[in-house]
Amino acid sequence: MKKIVYILSMLALILIVSCTNENDLIDVSSVNAPSNISALTTVTQDNTGKVTFLPRGEGVTRYEIFYGDGTTQPSYVLPGGTVDHTYKEGVYDAKIVGTTIDGKRTEVIQKVVVAFRAPENLVVTIENDLTVSKKVTIKATADFALFYDVYFGEPGKPDPISVNNGESVSYTYQAAGVYKIRVVSKSAAIKTTEYSTDFTVTVVNKPSASAPTPPNRQAGDVISLYGSKYTNVAGTNFFPDWGQGGQGSSWAEFDLNGDKMLNYINLSYQGIALADGTTIDVSGMEYIHMDVWTADLEKIETSLISKTNGEKPVVKDLVANQWTSIDIPISAFTSQGLAVADIFQLKFVGTPWAKGSVFIDNIYFYKAPTQTIQMPIDFEANITYGWSGFGASDFGAIPASVVNNPDKTGANVSNKVVKIDKPSGAQVWAGASLNLDSKVDFTKGTKVKVTVWSPKVGAKILFKMEDSTSPKDGNGNPTIFVEVEGTTTVANSWQVLTFDLTSFGAFSTSNKYDRVILFPDFGVNGTGATYYFDDIKQSN
Structure with a gap:
């Protein structure tokens, strides 16, 4: 053998x-x-x-x-x-x-x-999964038992599943309902010990994970109504009662571990109403986006409502128990004769009518970007570079912004640069981050050059990139990242530092890095010094 x-x-x-x-x-x-x-x-x-x-x-x-x-x-x-x-x-x-x-x-x-005696003291627990619809988990424990067989009672599937005594087994049914579940606990003896019950298998009616994070966009390329990624139109009413309460419908704002989303319950029709007198012109946008989660609706109808031109609907299919990302072309509404320069309401209708609930997040209009923030970055474009500082002495933001180049000499005579102040007492890890509009393309190189102006020799500059959508650690930071240190060798003058990303063990070109972070004088508390950066670009 x-x-x-x-x-x-x-x-x-x-x-x-x-x-x-x-x-x-x-x-x-x-x-x-x-x-x-x-x-x-x-x-x-x-x-x-x-x-x-x-x-x-x-x-x-x-x-x-x-x-x-x-x-x-x-x-x-x-x-x-x-x-x-x-x-x-x-x-x-x-x-x-x-x-x-x-x-x-x-x-x-x-x-x-x-054991050559029948199992004794059989204890069986049967539970519906809290995150997956129609999924049931069973655990059986008995004295003298070695294993147990579970008959789940679903028509057409008569064979049991065998499980070690004391271990759990999960099973997903095709449909919710009441099933006779039978557990047969077995030892080496001829006699077995059984337990059976009628168990109600249920459908999960709320999401356990957040909707996908929207991409980074310039303010002029998006009009947002609801969501945490962009600035939303102020004063919007997400739960105007248009008579649905009398049809058994209701609504709430659902909070999933701090991530809020709209919840329309037993959706017949429900809507969004902008503040009195407010309209939005979406004629310059190309799509309306929203993320929808449902356990029991088959379709959702979305209507844009013009203040002067009525309303037109578009129907989209939904997939149960997962987020469905919907992007509807604005042309799908205008082709029906709707004018979209004065939209003041949106309406949602569920199929089947008033029979299911939806959770909706990230409702916004958008268009293809005219200019994007992506590598290489030189700060010369007429767009908003949203640098976000962090690590002040009180753990708040430190100043970071695009300014005129204060020293147009030597290695850098460009017009615009990013200025990062490290105030007195700032944390050793103080710095500033910039979201990119697309993930970094590493066919252009796995080294990054940064032009740096430092007020001192020997300042460590930590260059970091993150996948902003990766799972977060205990401090809320993305767990997929790459970081490399460089050290300044001149003071009060521009120099180019090179950061070899491949020197970081966890670096992978397949990761979707979409955020750049700069840490001036890393490892040292702030002393009130100012650092400047420019021309963040890749090389081989």
Whole structure:
């Protein structure tokens, strides 16, 4: 058995390598150690003690099973395979070892209970998932049991799922409703112990994650009504009652861990009304955008309402239990004869009528940018460079803005530069950030040159880029980033510093870096000095 498995593993390695060309060889040294190692252990109900091991894990090319009963030789099992072993009655510590193609090993100890008596004190918990519709999680624990079978009661799916005693199993139904769930707890004895109940499977009716973050846009390229990314039209009423309350509809502002969104409940028709006397001209925009989440609506109808020209609708399909990003061309309304220079209301209608709820976020009109903030950056364009300072002594913002070049000599004779003040007492990590309108294209180079004016020699300049949409750490900062230090060698004069991004271990050209951050005199508290930066550009 051992020799056969070794031969099969070597054949697998030979086949993998032979199927690659010289430019696509596998670097086995980079393979991670196996993870999530365990085994499903089942036993026959005939008092024989015959246990079947089905090992499981990730990144495994071969398993070893050490039975823990004094058996000297382990069994070798390929992924997807099983092995049987007969035990005497007792409790054993079996060892499951997973091995990768390059020999990395991960092992776990798993108890194997072999009892020739029926399971006792069976406890079963059944719960609806709080974030996924129609998903149910079951956990069963019993004394003397080794595993249990779950019959979920869905028509056309009579076979049970086997689970180790005390472990959980999840199952997603095709439809919500009431199902008879049966749990059969098993030991090595002939007799089993059962539990059954009628359980109501439900639909989740609220999102568990925020809508996608909108891209960075210049103020002149967007008109925002609702959302936290852009400046919204002031005074807008998102819950005007147009008689829907009498049809069973209602509304609220839903707060998801600090991220607010509109919630229209049992949506028949509901709308948005601008402040009295306010209209917006969206004739210069190209699209209206919104993000919509629903568990039970099939479609949403969106109407723009003109103060002088009536209203016209556009219907879009929705996908249940996830955010649907909708972008409707303004031409879809104007082609119906609607004038869009004086929009003062929006209306939403649900399908089916008054039967489901929606959550809506990021409602804004936009057009393709006329000018964008992207690498290279020289601050000469007539657009708003929204530098945002941080790290003052009170943890507030430090001054950062685009100004006229105060020293048009030497390495920099351009007109505009960014000025970053580091006031006295500012944090050692004080700096300023700038959002880009598109992610950095690394075909243009993985080094970044920055022209720097420093008032002293030896000031550390930390250059950082972030993926602003990546998950946040405990301080609210994106977890995908790259940062590289440089040091000034001249004072009161311009010089070019080069930052090699590849020197940062976690750097990857596939990451969507869309934010640039500069830290002047990094690691030192502020002394009231001023630093200037210009010409942030890539090179090879």
